Amino acid sequence: MAPSPPPSPNPALSRRQLMAAIGAVTAAATGALAVASSAHANPPAGAKHQLRGLWIASVVNIDWPAAPGLSPERLRADFISQLDRARTLGMNAVFVQIRPTADAFWPSPLEPWSQWLTGTQGQDPGWDPLDFMVRAAHERALTFHAWFNPYRVSMQPDPTRLVPNHPARLHPEWTVSYGGKLYYNPGVPEAREFCRRAMMDAVHRYDIDGVHFDDYFYPYPIAGQDFPDDAAFTAYGTGFPDRAAWRRHNVDLMVREMKDLVRAVRPEAAFGISPFGVWRNDTSDPAGSATTAFQSYDGLHADTRGWVHNGWLDYIAPQLYWNIGLAVADYGRLAPWWAAQTTGTGTQLWIGQSVYKAGATGQPAPWQDPAELSRHLTLNSTLDAISGDILFSAKDVWADRLGSVTRMAADHWQRPALVPVLPRLASGAAPARPLILPPRHGESGLRLSAGHGSGTRRPFQFAVYRYDGHPGPRPPLSAEHLTALVPASEGRFQDPAGTRNAWYVATAVDRVGRESRPSATMHLSY
Incomplete structure (x- = not known):
């Protein structure tokens, strides 16, 4: 990887110098890019x-x-x-x-x-x-x-x-x-x-x-x-x-x-x-x-x-x-x-x-x-x-x-x-539905572990979703609710936003991004 060369390469210049030559030529952004060019753009929530x-x-x-x-x-x-x-x-x-x-x-x-x-x-x-x-x-x-x-x-x-x-x-x-x-x-x-x-x-x-x-x-x-x-x-x-x-x-x-x-x-x-x-x-x-x-x-x-x-x-x-x-x-x-x-x-x-x-x-x-x-x-x-x-x-x-x-x-x-x-790879098998467990006595934070099943893939990480109200029987696994990705080697989640009164579900995710069905819902109220 290296800086890109200019529109017309000059053999006397290095690639970084050539890149600077490109940068010397600027033009105003077009009207179609006005929102992207705003000094304080307000981008959407983002993809999951x-x-x-x-x-x-x-x-x-x-x-x-x-x-x-x-x-x-x-x-x-x-x-x-x-x-x-x-x-x-x-x-x-x-x-x-x-x-x-x-x-x-x-x-x-x-x-x-x-x-x-x-x-x-x-x-x-x-x-x-x-x-x-x-x-x-x-x-x-x-x-x-x-x-x-x-x-x-x-x-x-x-x-x-x-x-x-x-x-x-x-x-x-x-x-x-x-x-x-x-x-x-x-x-x-x-x-x-x-x-x-x-x-x-x-x-x-x-x-x-x-x-x-x-x-x-x-x-x-x-x-x-x-x-x-x-x-x-x-x-x-x-x-x-x-x-x-x-x-x-x-x-x-x-x-x-x-x-x-x-x-x-x-x-x-x-x-x-x-x-x-x-x-x-x-x-x-x-x-x-x-x-x-x-x-x-x-x-x-x-x-x-x-x-x-x-x-x-x-x-x-x-x-x-x-x-x-x-x-x-x-x-x-x-x-x-x-x-x-x-x-x-x-x-x-x-x-x-x-x-x-x-x-x-x-x-x-x-x-x-x-x-x-x-x-x-x-x-x-x-x-x-x-x-x-x-x-x-x-x-x-x-x-x-x-x-x-x-x-x-x-x-x-x-x-x-x-x-x-x-x-x-989208049609490949995802990991099994994980287990989400409450904190042990004297501890805080949710415990996460791999689900069980014959031939299931081991999770690479767990995706944790947070809801301020009960999410119902089919929790939306959307980007706006995704609050943390927990490496499978850790298996513990402590909500940085606090857990005064929130509902959580977790999914198991493999290394290519395939996601399991959600866990049972866990309610924490402190």
Whole structure:
């Protein structure tokens, strides 16, 4: 994950500098977005199922680990802190980068230990971070999405600086150097196959909830320097009208085949991608968005719209890292465009939000307004196809410059939310109806436990609903009554609003968001 490039890439600038170039061009929000642009918008109550995600980036130690070579105790404590803060903020999912540069945060038999973990590529840390991270997330009822970078080998171009047994050194024919970095060549079938096997090792071995790619397929282009894949195109490009079509085909193969592999190994895991936020401009393609920005279809050879329409993704999370009203890439136009692309496809739409911009030095005026981020979610709430957001990235969320994140959460995340149920999983069996029990003598708070039944699924968490009056024989399990999500490992609920006179029911919820029938009603009066 990284800042998005500008409408016309300038090779002399970094991606973050390019993003700033976009931000220099602003325009007033349209009248149709007036409610979303209000400084004190009053958003609706919100959906009960809504993805609230956090990106935790490991490459160059962006978020976690905070630095290479920290002790296992410090690393575990820091990661638990990230999870606890995410849960307190109202999040229900983390997207953790576990293969940032053809390396691993688990004991992979195929790739070396990550240098971002130990400080030295290939050095065994003496423990299994991925096993720990997955368990820690699940104990807190947070779903864990394993974030992989498919092709990036190194943040520098010299293969001799890799460990001697690195696959990229053993198979130099798989790699290319471009833009100061080293990549596996997506056009070499053996390289693609190796990358799939390397990623699928983690999918096989760990109880993850999702497989996640970001926006890196073919690298962002540098003017005057084409990606050096002449030999691969000569060998494998026969039958394609041009090199661009062949490159898109190579990326399509990775996406389609990873979808098939993930579903075969973990049928309930979500497979999704967070691409650059513009597929094509409508000046290039009538199906494109009303933008004048860089195009992922042409520049990265990533047919993001095609993946949605072909049913290859469970969700897509476009990086809409621009403010409402920006002339070249207006959030207010792109969010509805993506909603239109995903409607009726079975692909969930979650929006990548650029928290890193809020209050940051050098960002344009809209990002100096504490309400800009909240306005994005207000606009999202008017589009039924949008079922969540992912925030980039953890360190900026915790920095909370201008109080933008606090405001967004107060406006939109006052009540908890279950993860959205993927359409292909909606008909699956839910957990058994749970038991809700009164406090024991001398204690306070409700007790929750799994129901009984042959072959029933164990709950991941309990959803607790509160009513100020008796809810009747069929309690409404609506967002306005949802008051807490309790991890199954805890099994106890203390109402922060007090229990002077209230009625409660609970449901058991599995990791994909399916909900049981409600428990019996429990009345507490103190």
